[in-house]
Amino acid sequence: MNNLKQFKQMFLAQLKLTLREKQAWFWGIFFPVILMVIFMTIFGGGSNDDFSTKVVIVNGSANETSAMMASQLQQIPIIEVADPVSEEKAKVLVKEKEVDAAIVLPESAQATSIKLIVNKENEQSVSTQVVAGVLSQFIQQANLQAVGATPTFQQQFETVSSGSSELEYRDFLLTGMIALSIAQGGLFGMVDLVDMRRKGLIKRLRMTPAKMGIFGLSDMVMRLLFSTIQIILLSLIGVFVFGANLFINFPSLLLVFLIGALAFNGIGYFISSFSNTNEAYMGAANIVSFLMMFLSGIFFPVETMPEWLQPVSNILPLTYFADGLRDSMVYHTSILATPFWIGFGNMLLWGGIAFIIGSLLYKRQSIVSTR
Amino acid sequence: MNILEVRNLKKSFGSIQAVKDISFSVSEGEIFTIIGPNGAGKTTILEMIEGLVPPDHGEIQFGEYNWNKHAVTIKRKIGVQPQSSAMFDLLTPEENLNLFATFYEKARPTEEILQLVNLTEHRKNQVKKLSGGQRQRLAIGLAMISDPDIVFLDEPTTGLDPQARRNVWEIILELKKLGKTTILTTHYMEEAEKLSDRVCIVDQGLVVTLDSPSALIEKLTNEREVRLSFLGGEKASQDAEHFANALDSVTRTEREGASLKLWTIKPEDLLFDLFKFTKDKDYQVEQVSIREMSLEDVFIAYTGKEWRD
Numbered sequence: 001m002n003n004l005k006q007f008k009q010m011f012l013a014q015l016k017l018t019l020r021e022k023q024a025w026f027w028g029i030f031f032p033v034i035l036m037v038i039f040m041t042i043f044g045g046g047s048n049d050d051f052s053t054k055v056v057i058v059n060g061s062a063n064e065t066s067a068m069m070a071s072q073l074q075q076i077p078i079i080e081v082a083d084p085v086s087e088e089k090a091k092v093l094v095k096e097k098e099v100d101a102a103i104v105l106p107e108s109a110q111a112t113s114i115k116l117i118v119n120k121e122n123e124q125s126v127s128t129q130v131v132a133g134v135l136s137q138f139i140q141q142a143n144l145q146a147v148g149a150t151p152t153f154q155q156q157f158e159t160v161s162s163g164s165s166e167l168e169y170r171d172f173l174l175t176g177m178i179a180l181s182i183a184q185g186g187l188f189g190m191v192d193l194v195d196m197r198r199k200g201l202i203k204r205l206r207m208t209p210a211k212m213g214i215f216g217l218s219d220m221v222m223r224l225l226f227s228t229i230q231i232i233l234l235s236l237i238g239v240f241v242f243g244a245n246l247f248i249n250f251p252s253l254l255l256v257f258l259i260g261a262l263a264f265n266g267i268g269y270f271i272s273s274f275s276n277t278n279e280a281y282m283g284a285a286n287i288v289s290f291l292m293m294f295l296s297g298i299f300f301p302v303e304t305m306p307e308w309l310q311p312v313s314n315i316l317p318l319t320y321f322a323d324g325l326r327d328s329m330v331y332h333t334s335i336l337a338t339p340f341w342i343g344f345g346n347m348l349l350w351g352g353i354a355f356i357i358g359s360l361l362y363k364r365q366s367i368v369s370t371r
Numbered sequence: 372m373n374i375l376e377v378r379n380l381k382k383s384f385g386s387i388q389a390v391k392d393i394s395f396s397v398s399e400g401e402i403f404t405i406i407g408p409n410g411a412g413k414t415t416i417l418e419m420i421e422g423l424v425p426p427d428h429g430e431i432q433f434g435e436y437n438w439n440k441h442a443v444t445i446k447r448k449i450g451v452q453p454q455s456s457a458m459f460d461l462l463t464p465e466e467n468l469n470l471f472a473t474f475y476e477k478a479r480p481t482e483e484i485l486q487l488v489n490l491t492e493h494r495k496n497q498v499k500k501l502s503g504g505q506r507q508r509l510a511i512g513l514a515m516i517s518d519p520d521i522v523f524l525d526e527p528t529t530g531l532d533p534q535a536r537r538n539v540w541e542i543i544l545e546l547k548k549l550g551k552t553t554i555l556t557t558h559y560m561e562e563a564e565k566l567s568d569r570v571c572i573v574d575q576g577l578v579v580t581l582d583s584p585s586a587l588i589e590k591l592t593n594e595r596e597v598r599l600s601f602l603g604g605e606k607a608s609q610d611a612e613h614f615a616n617a618l619d620s621v622t623r624t625e626r627e628g629a630s631l632k633l634w635t636i637k638p639e640d641l642l643f644d645l646f647k648f649t650k651d652k653d654y655q656v657e658q659v660s661i662r663e664m665s666l667e668d669v670f671i672a673y674t675g676k677e678w679r680d
């Protein structure tokens with residue numbers, strides 16, 4: 001009874017603190033919205049494709065494989081396929097930057113090579129990355145088909161190549177942005193703890209009979225509430241302003257959301273345990289956030305990244321959080337699907353280990369260094 | 372009756388012996404002041420008593436309670452204002468007090484505390500917008516919210532202007548009227564002299580001396596310093612010094628131009644004789660004073676060190 005009263009009061013205080021913390025609103029709400037709007041308008045496009053890349057196809061000798069590939073390439077919204085030309089002509093076009101890339105399709109049904117020709121100057125450009133990514137997907141799929149593709153992969157193949165095309169990148173980006181904002185909320189939010197420790201507030205609370213467990217709980221509930229606001233706001237903007245299509249499986253979403261948010265708060269807690277100043281904390285959190293932002297398939301699919309980097313992506317929790325959100329918000333995947341549980345496992349592991357090490361560090365340094 | 376008893380407290384941080392050996396007891400209803408220079412170990416002593424820092428050695432006893440067995444009971448009995456007044460900057464004084472009130476089973480009404488620390492007017496301003504003195508008063512208020520029997524105030528007046536300092540003094544005296552026991556630390560000798568029933572002077576982690584301010588001063592010495600200055604200039608003070616030196620009661624003299632300092636164990640007799648002499652010689656005395664002994668002199672006498680605020 002008294003615990004409930006304490007929780008209520010502490011939660012109320014947390015609510016006021018959060019409402020009055022302008023930084024939290026800027027970085028937690030305003031910034032992700034702006035970031036999403038920018039990315040959406042540049043790459044997600046209205047009805048006229050703002051981001052598109054022009055490629056030509058070189059179809060030396062028409063065959064079964066090349067025909068299939070040509071038709072699939074045509075379906076990808078951001079790739080504008082020009083009429084087939086000869087390889088020499090294609091090289092000229094690339095050199096003169098008439099097109100962003102040329103794709104040389106297999107010469108026969110048995111041939112195994114697909115060539116991508118890009119301008120050296122553009123090698124690092126977004127267009128090249130996207131085309132390369134898409135192409136590598138194809139190759140992967142083709143390989144899988146060659147050895148007898150498994151159904152799971154088949155399904156993925158379809159979501160990439162067939163279908164409602166233009167909506168996809170928006171959905172992809174929207175869910176990525178939601179994952180990123182919630183992750184950053186957890187990563188950066190724990191700076192409060194450093195601040196409280198630095199100001200002696202934790203020590204002050206420990207001089208009272210206040211139950212620190214209840215204090216922690218009220219703090220966590222407040223953070224989850226804040227993340228819920230992020231998810232709703234970003235979804236609303238994504239759907240109503242940019243026409244994203246969501247097909248939400250609520251039980252799945254709830255679970256992904258909870259586990260993801262807790263995991264990233266766990267990592268934030270870990271960082272706070274060894275940071276003695278706000279600056280130190282923000283530095284560490286920024287590095288972690290920056291790495292994850294670009295390696296976890298938030299803005300572009302993991303598959304578009306260089307091969308050697310992909311294993312790194314595959315251990316990062318944000319990869320699984322973003323995928324989990326996509327599965328539950330866009331693909332309506334049921335909670336029972338296996339990929340989900342791999343993701344949960346990964347996030348729980350990260351969050352759990354971070355939290356445990358953090359707690360140990362907090363215990364070890366105890367009060368002495370918290371002055 | 373002793374409400375708090377502290378025996379042979381010791382605490383080191385690495386190679387620094389912050390508290391070497393401290394013992395004292397505090398009786399109910401008194402204002403007990405720990406005074407000492409920076410780094411003397413005051414805060415460390417308080418934090419050990421408040422249960423925040425485990426002592427390396429020694430005992431702390433609140434009547435029949437101790438930290439090992441009765442932590443929650445003790446936390447309910449004490450109120451603490453730490454040296455760095457920690458509170459929620461984005462909440463108002465009222466909200467801070469209300470929040471802290473929920474930590475305790477019984478708490479005093481927030482309005483009462485606001486009135487006690489004179490913050491009713493500012494109760495709806497966020498703490499970050501309060502002045503240093505107002506913050507400090509809120510910190511004292513937070514220590515009072517649970518209606519504790521014992522209040523610990525760690526340098527409640529450091530950094531305040533004279534007016535604000537006097538406000539805090541009033542609050543502390545108010546607490547005494549309410550029957551509370553107050554244990555406070557300070558750098559200001561004047562404050563210790565004015566407020567405390569007993570003063571414990573600490574230096575380098577040890578108790579230098581402990582008693583009521585007046586007893587400490589009395590114990591110190593019965594020699595007093597008398598200062599005079601003459602209108603007649605050098606000649607007059609020279610003659611007066613000569614005369615004084617011949618008196619039995621005068622132990623020492625010091626002269627600088629027209630002003631003269633005399634040390635004596637019988638200031639009344641000295642003044643009587645001296646004024647008789649100046650009247651006879653027709654010297655005109657411009658200023659006379661007997662310097663009051665203060666706790667500063669006590670500190671100097673015991674430690675041989677100069678006192679700096």
Ligand SMILES: Nc1ncnc2c1ncn2[C@@H]1O[C@H](COP(=O)(O)OP(=O)(O)OP(=O)(O)O)[C@@H](O)[C@H]1O
Nearest residue numbers: 368371384387389408409410411412413414415416
């Ligand atoms: N957590 C700590 N780690 C290391 N040294 C410490 C710690 N706390 C105190 N000390 C050292 O112990 C000594 C006593 O410090 P303490 O804060 O108790 O002094 P104080 O009398 O309160 O000083 P002040 O008047 O400046 O508040 C100092 O030399 C200080 O540097």
Ligand SMILES: [Mg+2]
Nearest residue numbers: 413414415454
């Ligand atoms: Mg101190």
